[in-house]
Amino acid sequence: MTSPSASSGQAVVSGRRWLILGVLSLAELLGMSLWFTASAIAPNLESIWGLSSGQGAALTTAVQIGFVVGTAVAAILNLADVVPARFYFAVSALLAAAANLGLLWASGFGVAVLLRGLTGFFLAGVYPPAMKMAATWFVQRRGLAIGILVGSLTFGKATPYLLRAFDGVDMVMILGVASSAAVVAALLVAVVYRDGPHGFTRRPFSWSLATVVWKHRETRLAVVGYLGHMWELYAMWTWIPAFLLASAMARGGSPGELQVAKLGGFVAIAVGAAGCLWGGWAADRVGRALLTQRILAASGLCALLIGLLFGASPWWLLPVAWVWGFFVVADSAQFSALVTEVAPQHAVGTALTLQTSLGFLLSTVTIQIIPSVVVWLGGWQWAFSVLTLGPAVGMVAMGRLLRVSTRPTPGSPSV
DSSP: OOOHHHHHHHHHHHHHHHHHHHHHHHHHHHHGGGTTHHHHTHHHHHHHHTOOHHHHHHHHHHHHHHHHHHHHHHHHHTHHHHSOHHHHHHHHHHHHHHHHHGGGGOOSHHHHHHHHHHHHHHHTTTHHHHHHHHHTTOSTTHHHHHHHHHHHHHHHHHHHHHHHTSTTOOHHHHHHHHHHHHHHHHHHHHHHOOOOSOOOOOOOOOHHHHHHHHHSHHHHHHHHHHHHHHHHHHHHHHHHHHHHHHHHHHTTOOHHHHHHHHHHHHHHHHTHHHHHHHHHHHHHHHOHHHHHHHHHHHHHHHHHHGGGGTTSOHHHHHHHHHHHHHHHTTTHHHHHHHHHHHSOGGGHHHHHHHHHHHHHHHHHHHHHHHHHHHHHHTSSTTGGGGGGHHHHHHHHHHHHHHHHHHSOOTTOOOO
16 A cells, blocks of 8 residues: 555655646757857858858758767767766756757857757757757656657757748857757756656667677667668758758749748757657557657658649648658657667667768768759759658668567467
């Protein structure tokens, strides 16, 4: 029989965990608004410095590379276990805000790329640690909690495009608002957050375990599935606003239609927040491998078909873009959860680091490929078709993982 004092204590912890999750979710939304600021103001920077579209894409690519380096450094030094979580998050968010704001004083493209790389480097202390911070408060409903966090950061990444959609909002305001938001995120976490009662066994990164991880078939298949997802995700997020605007211009759209296209680009990214929540809910019901396979099929189909609607009425084009935005990120958190479930438990930390690093490095390739494909094809119509390769490979990997996971082990009774 549970004593009244124990029941009261459980109720306090339960209430506290949702408060903490709310704070972390808001902090992720605010902090991750730094990610696409350069993409949102790329037309301004291209005009000021005479950049090509490929150089404009490099400003986003630099964030991806910086994030990979930051994640690797944090994993090798085991910063998440050595430095108190709220201090690590807060300092990282403040430094990322400073690097982002530095674009206002950048003298040219080279300095801008360096600053974007530093932004990504410091965001490695904002994004991954928050997942672990939330998990210390959740054992039950952890999938929902992580889904809420990923949804929040997805919406946060879309916010620079929302600001850009309004007349009178210039690059100074976009950079200033995003950096200010990251400062607020740092303060929120520093003041409110405390570690929860469900700590983790330390499983730090180890180079010696990298080979073990890759040789483990189930882990390798889960990582390949994630790579297929990442081949598509950030390229879509980076270029869908430009695609929608180009489509409206190809129609000779009115100023109002151009405005709708800009807002549509924001929604196409932000709707992924709902996709993350749905993905977390659905994964617990149908299984992660099967769900990710279906989501990859849906997003890959959208990438292939959206080109058919280039130049069409926004009544036709925007819904497809929004469906794509919903599915393109709905499986993101589930791939990470899948790796934690199938990887050898002594190598989970190494497996997650390798998965994240390889995925974000791969995303730099497709971010840079898209403008080249646009030039090669002479327009945007089929530019996104190259992204279908990722979901196709990911679906095959998930299909094989499903067969491996359902295969009876030697000596086990058949059913």
